[in-house]
């Protein structure tokens with residue numbers, strides 16, 4: 041056993057070995073992407089257990105995302121045998137906090153079975169509290185929610201927020217914060233930020249609790265340290281102040297969560313708080329080809345640096361980085377999907393070797409449809425997959441009911457969406473009646489006998505609904521099926537219903553845009569089946585029915601895909617990709633206003649966007665492809681896009697352009713950027 045860990049350590053470079061063996065005092069590994077920081081953490085856990093005889097129960101390793109925690113757990117699991125890993129904590133900061141809260145309910149004044157409010161629950165509570173005196177809009181609620189979250193991350197309690205409020209708005213937010221806290225407590229609930237805040241305040245104010253946890257955790261390891269916020273730093277500080285036995289690893293160039301309160305200066309503070317800090321730098325990158333690494337280094341050199349780092353790799357130069365310019369966003373998605381399809385064979389790769397990264401989840405929408413078109417299995421991390429969105433499920437249910445009125449589950453999903461005052465009792469009676477008659481719910485609505493089972497008004501309402509659906513169905517038969525479907529959505533004012541149910545107008549807008557995308561897609565796929573084209577006798581309705589069935593099938597296939605962990609293309613935001621690596625990476629939407637994001641340009645935080653691009657680029661091991669669109673749709677209109685400034689910052693000779701736009705003089709470029717701004721604004725949340 042010891043041998044296995046010895047041989048593992050022997051494979052590390054001298055600096056990494058030093059980091060693994062440094063166990064007596066505080067240790068900081070500061071190094072660029074792919075230099076083996078996470079490897080140091082995982083090996084060190086095994087070293088502590090196998091070589092130093094520390095019980096795994098005494099070790100806590102934390103990182104940022106669930107995905108990263110899962111990966112780390114897997115890597116450690118391979119090194120530890122049998123029960124060696126028993127009781128080891130490898131989790132996100134928030135899960136560690138949750139465990140502390142669970143163990144300290146009494147000290148915290150909570151009852152067992154407390155609930156965790158997700159941001160939507162929290163918003164609903166805030167809405168109630170804020171609407172008490174005057175009607176407030178969704179934007180105001182969002183703002184107060186963000187302010188409270190910032191306070192919590194900075195360890196500012198309601199009393200302090202009240203006494204330090206510098207403006208009327210802040211005073212108002214502080215009052216809401218105070219009431220919000222009281223209500224959460226009354227509900228025996230905590231919110232997401234409380235998962236760190238409560239443990240920190242407890243450990244700070246309750247010496248007994250502090251001593252319990254200091255006895256429980258003897259060694260801490262923190263990955264992605266550059267993204268810790270004030271409260272997370274405090275948690276580490278409190279737990280480790282006495283023993284000073286911890287290892288934190290990070291890269292200031294990958295700090296991408298300032299907007300969530302992350303404080304990269306924590307790297308500096310650490311040196312001040314722990315003067316014995318052993319700082320180790322790693323310089324060899326084991327992940328990427330020379331070309332990819334050179335591009336990443338050149339890009340990030342445009343940012344100011346606290347610590348200078350040089351990264352090199354002996355993986356060979358590798359292929360050039362391709363930059364593919366597409367006509368519009370749909371061509372971009374089409375290009376990525378079709379390339380992955382062919383490259384998988386050419387490169388003898390697996391689906392999981394490909395990752396597509398983008399700035400915002402909405403960018404995955406078209407890509408998903410294209411991947412499905414080619415039947416490429418994929419996994420979308422974070423964000424909701426297109427077909428599992430409520431609005432898409434609603435729209436799909438309408439489509440299913442249109443082609444098959446006997447589809448009871450589709451009927452049930454939308455009979456009261458938008459609201460038609462058809463309640464559960466009515467539906468239950470209708471269902472009983474349908475079962476008796478041996479027919480579908482839809483058919484039962486039209487039976488005369490129903491009047492004996494239900495009040496007149498209920499029968500009328502059901503009749504209106506089936507009549508409506510049949511009307512659409514007739515219009516589909518008579519002419520342009522797709523227009524009839526679009527008309528249906530407008531007639532029932534689905535959009536108004538979305539607005540009533542969304543916490544913010546922008547959300548409703550985006551949901552409606554998703555529905556239109558689905559219908560556009562349906563229109564495009566009509567007659568797309570070669571077999572159908574051959575049979576020239578097909579009518580419009582046959583075409584639309586076949587197209588709808590294909591969509592339904594894709595939907596089902598996708599649900600099945602969710603259930604297993606098989607070989608699939610990875611789709612994720614650049615934020616979610618931190619710490620991960622893939623042989624082939626696609627970065628989409630390399631355009632001004634998208635990357636860098638419009639908000640960042642407006643408030644002057646382009647440096648953080650540059651770090652985000654750096655994170656994206658450094659996920660790639662062998663090949664990197666960047667794509668952009670010349671035009672993007674916003675508000676149903678095509679808007680011109682400008683290539684990202686980051687492309688100009690990459691070494692020219694590392695890039696291989698395809699469809700490069702003519703070089704423009706900078707003024708013209710700027711003017712075009714402003715044009716795009718208005719349009720893309722609507723796309724970004």
Ligand code: ATP
Nearest residue numbers: 051052053072073074075076077078079326327619
């Ligand atoms: P990031 O900053 O992106 O989180 P990282 O510094 O955590 O990167 P790792 O993920 O630990 O880097 O390592 C990158 C890759 O290099 C992994 O595939 C890892 O297995 C490999 N690696 C790390 N150290 C060595 C080494 N000494 N020899 C060979 N391969 C190594």
Ligand code: MG
Nearest residue numbers: 077078263619
């Ligand atoms: Mg890492």
